Amino acid sequence: xxxxxxxxxxxxxxxxxxxxxxxxxxxxxxxxxxxxxxxxxxxxxxxxxxxxxxxxxxxxxxxxxxxxxxxxxxxxxxxxxxxxxxxxxxxxxxxxxxxxxxxxxxxxxxxxxxxxxxxxxxxxxxxxxxxxxxxxxxxxxxxxxxxxxxxxxxxxxxxxxxxxxxxxxxxxx
Amino acid sequence: xxxxxxxxxxxxxxxxxxxxxxxxxxxxxxxxxxxxxxxxxxxxxxxxxxxxxxxxxxxxxxxxxxxxxxxxxxxxxxxxxxxxxxxxxxxxxxxxxxxxxxxxxxxxxxxxxxxxxxxxxxxxxxxxxxxxxxxxxxxxxxxxxxxxxxxxxxxxxxxxxxxxxxxxxxxxxxxxxxxxxxxxxxxxxxxxxxxxxxxxxxxxxxxxxxxxxxxxxxxxxxxxxxxxxxxxxxxxxxxxxxxxxxxxxxxxxxxxxxxxxxxxxxxxxxxxxxxxxxxxxxxxxxxxxxxxxxxxxxxxxxxxxxxxxxxxxxxxxxxxxxxxxxxxxxxxxxxxxxxxxxxxxx
Numbered sequence: 208x209x210x211x212x213x214x215x216x217x218x219x220x221x222x223x224x225x226x227x228x229x230x231x232x233x234x235x236x237x238x239x240x241x242x243x244x245x246x247x248x249x250x251x252x253x254x255x256x257x258x259x260x261x262x263x264x265x266x267x268x269x270x271x272x273x274x275x276x277x278x279x280x281x282x283x284x285x286x287x288x289x290x291x292x293x294x295x296x297x298x299x300x301x302x303x304x305x306x307x308x309x310x311x312x313x314x315x316x317x318x319x320x321x322x323x324x325x326x327x328x329x330x331x332x333x334x335x336x337x338x339x340x341x342x343x344x345x346x347x348x349x350x351x352x353x354x355x356x357x358x359x360x361x362x363x364x365x366x367x368x369x370x371x372x373x374x375x376x377x378x379x380x
Numbered sequence: 381x382x383x384x385x386x387x388x389x390x391x392x393x394x395x396x397x398x399x400x401x402x403x404x405x406x407x408x409x410x411x412x413x414x415x416x417x418x419x420x421x422x423x424x425x426x427x428x429x430x431x432x433x434x435x436x437x438x439x440x441x442x443x444x445x446x447x448x449x450x451x452x453x454x455x456x457x458x459x460x461x462x463x464x465x466x467x468x469x470x471x472x473x474x475x476x477x478x479x480x481x482x483x484x485x486x487x488x489x490x491x492x493x494x495x496x497x498x499x500x501x502x503x504x505x506x507x508x509x510x511x512x513x514x515x516x517x518x519x520x521x522x523x524x525x526x527x528x529x530x531x532x533x534x535x536x537x538x539x540x541x542x543x544x545x546x547x548x549x550x551x552x553x554x555x556x557x558x559x560x561x562x563x564x565x566x567x568x569x570x571x572x573x574x575x576x577x578x579x580x581x582x583x584x585x586x587x588x589x590x591x592x593x594x595x596x597x598x599x600x601x602x603x604x605x606x607x608x609x610x611x612x613x614x615x616x617x618x619x620x621x622x623x624x625x626x627x628x629x630x631x632x633x634x635x636x637x638x639x640x641x642x643x644x645x646x647x648x649x650x651x652x653x654x655x656x657x658x659x660x661x662x663x664x665x666x667x668x669x670x671x672x673x674x675x676x677x678x679x680x681x682x683x684x685x686x687x688x689x690x691x692x693x694x695x696x697x698x699x700x701x702x703x704x705x706x707x708x709x710x711x712x713x714x715x716x717x718x719x720x721x722x723x724x725x726x
Contacts (some may be wrong), residue, residue: 350408352401357415360392367385367422368436376425376433 218245220305228297232278236271243267257337276321381426392419393513407456410447413485413517417443420514424502435501439510442484442494449481450521466521470562471527479530479537485518486567487560489540496548496560504605507556508596511563512589519585522571526578534571540659541568546668553607553683555599558672559592562631565669570661573646576653583726584642591631591639594708598624601701610679617699623709625681630712632673633666638715641722 218241225238243266250259343351368376381389392415393493400412417440423437446464457474458464469475487495522529545565552558566588572710574581598620599605602613614621630637643666715722 350411353395353408353411353415356392356395357411357418360388360415361418363385363388364418366422367382367389368425371428374428376428376436 212249215245215248215252218242219249224298224301224305227301228294230294233275236275236278239271240267243271257340383640385422389419389422392416393509397513397517401520402488404466406451406458406466409466409521410451410454413443413447413450416517417447418515419441419508420509423506423509424498426506427503429501431501433501435498436605438494439498442491446481446484449477449484452585453477453481456504466524467527469525475525475528475608476530476533478525478528482518482522482529483537483571486515486522486571487564488567488571489544489564490537492541492544492564494563496552496557499556499560500554502556504556504596504600506592507559510601511559511596512594515567515585515681516589519570519581521550522574523578523582524622525655526574526581529575531575534575535655535658538568538570539658539665541571542662543568543668546671548668549672552672553675555605555607555610558676559595562669562673563588563592564665568644568647569662569666572658573649576644577649579726580642580645580649583722585644586644586726587638588631590708591627591712594627594705594712595624595631597702597705597708598627601699601705607676607679610676611682613680617701620701620705621680622715625677627709628673628677628680632644634670636716637713638711638719641716641719669695 222238222240222242222245225241226235229235229238229239243262247259247263248254250262371377393516396412396415396419398412399415400409403409403412421436424439425432435642439512453474454464454469456477457469457471460471461468469478484491499510502510542565545561545563545568549558549561549565552561566584570581570588573584598617599610599619602609602616604610604613610621626637630639633639634644643663647659647663650656650662
C-alpha cells in the first residue's frame with residue numbers, strides 16, 4: 208500500500224510536469240486530469256472520501272469539462288502535438304528543477320522517501336469530512352460566503368478580460 | 381470600464397483588504413490576498429494596450445506565486461505545530477519562506493523586477509492603488525508576524541532595496557517607473573525596522589501612502605507621465621507644480637517636511653539596536669533617490685523648458701483636480717511640527 212501511495216505521488220508530480228510542459232492547452236488538460244485523479248487517490252488514502260468525491264465531480268466533471276469545451280470553441284485548427292522539441296526541453300528542465308529541490312531541501316534523506324498514511328477515526332458518528340462540510344453551512348458561513356464570492360469574482364474578472372472581441376484585452380496579445 | 385465591472389472590482393478590493401487585515405487565521409489572510417490579486421487585474425488591463433496586458437500578466441503571476449508561498453509556509457507551520465494562528469508562526473522553515481513570500485508580494489529586492497513594469501503599464505490612478513492600497517495587506521501580515529520573520533534575510537533585503545531602488549531609479553525618465561523605484565526604496569526603510577519597532581514600519585507606511593497619493597493625484601490632474609511633459613506642465617497647473625516640488629522633497633526625506641520623520645526615527649531606533657553601520661548605509665543610499673527626487677522637483681518647478689512655449693499660461697480653466705489633492709498636499713508639507721501628537725497614536 209505504501210508503494211501504491213508513492214506511485215500516486217509520483218503520478219501527481221508527473222501530471223504537474225505535463226501541465227507545465229504542454230505544447231498546447233489540450234495536452235495540458237491531460238496533465239490536469241491525471242493530477243486530479245491521483246490527488247483523489249491521495250484524499251481517499253487519508254480517509255476523507257466525501258471531499259475526494261467532491262473533487263472528482265466538481266473539478267473534473269464540472270470545471271475541467273467546461274474548460275475543454277471553451278478551449279475547443281476558441282480553437283486553433285492546427286495545435287502543436289507532443290512530438291515537438293520544445294516539450295522535451297521543458298520536461299528535462301522541470302525534472303532538473305525538481306531533483307535540485309529534493310536534494311537542496313534534504314527531504315530525500317529526512318523522510319527516507321517513506322510515506323505515512325493516516326486514519327481519520329475518532330469518536331464522531333459521521334465521517335470527519337461530512338461534518339466538516341456541515342460546519343461550512345453553520346459556524347463557517349462567513350468563510351463559505353467569502354470563498355463563494357472569490358470564485359464568482361474570478362468568473363467576472365475573466366469575463367471582463369476577454370470581452371471586447373477585436374478591441375478587448377485579448378486582441379492585443 | 382463597464383460600471384458593473386468597476387463596482388465588482390472596487391467592492392472586491394475593499395473586501396479582500398478588509399478580510400486580510402482583520403484575520404487571525406492563515407486561510408482568511410490568504411483568501412483576502414487572492415481576492416485582491418484577482419480583483420485588480422481588470423483595472424490594470426483597462427486600457428487594453430499591449431503594455432498594460434503584459435503588466436497585468438506579470439502582476440498576476442508574481443502575486444499568485446507569492447500567495448502560494450504564503451499558503452505553503454502556513455501549511456508547514458500547521459503541520460508541525462497544529463495551529464493556524466498568524467501570530468504564532470514558529471517553524472523556522474515557515475519563517476524563512478514567509479519572509480521571502482512577503483518580499484515577493486511587496487516588491488523588495490530581489491523580487492522587485494515586476495514592480496516598475498507593472499506600474500508603467502497601468503494608468504496613474506491604478507498605479508496609485510498598486511503602490512498604496514495593495515501594499516496594505518502584506519504590510520499588515522508583516523506587522524502581525526514581526527516576531528517570526530528571519531532577521532538576517534530581512535535586513536539584507538531591506539538594505540538591497542534601498543540601494544537598488546536608488547540606483548536603478550537614476551536613469552529613468554518615466555514618472556511611474558521613478559515612483560516605483562521610490563516605492564521599492566521606501567519599502568526597504570520600512571522592513572529594516574520591523575523586527576525592532578513595528579510601529580515605525582506602520583508610521584513609515586502611512587506617511588509614504590500620504591505622500592505617494594498626493595504625488596499621483598497631482599500628476600493625474602495634468603496627465604503627466606514623463607519627465608519631458610513635467611517640464612512643460614507648469615502652463616496647465618502652475619500652483620500644483622509648485623506644491624509637487626515640495627511634496628517630492630518631502631518624499632525624499634528632507635527636514636522641514638513630514639517625510640523626514642520616519643527616516644529620523646528609524647535611524648534613531650537602529651542606533652539604539654547597535655546597528656549603526658546599517659543606519660549609515662541606509663542614509664547614504666537614500667542620497668541616490670534624493671538625486672532623482674531633486675531632478676523631478678527641478679523639472680516640475682523650473683519655468684524654462686528646452687522647447688519654447690507659445691504662452692505663459694493656458695487660458696482654459698477645465699482642470700478637474702481631485703479635492704483630495706488639497707488635503708493630502710497640506711498634510712505632506714506641513715505635518716512635521718505635529719509629530720509629538722502623531723507618535724503616541726501609532
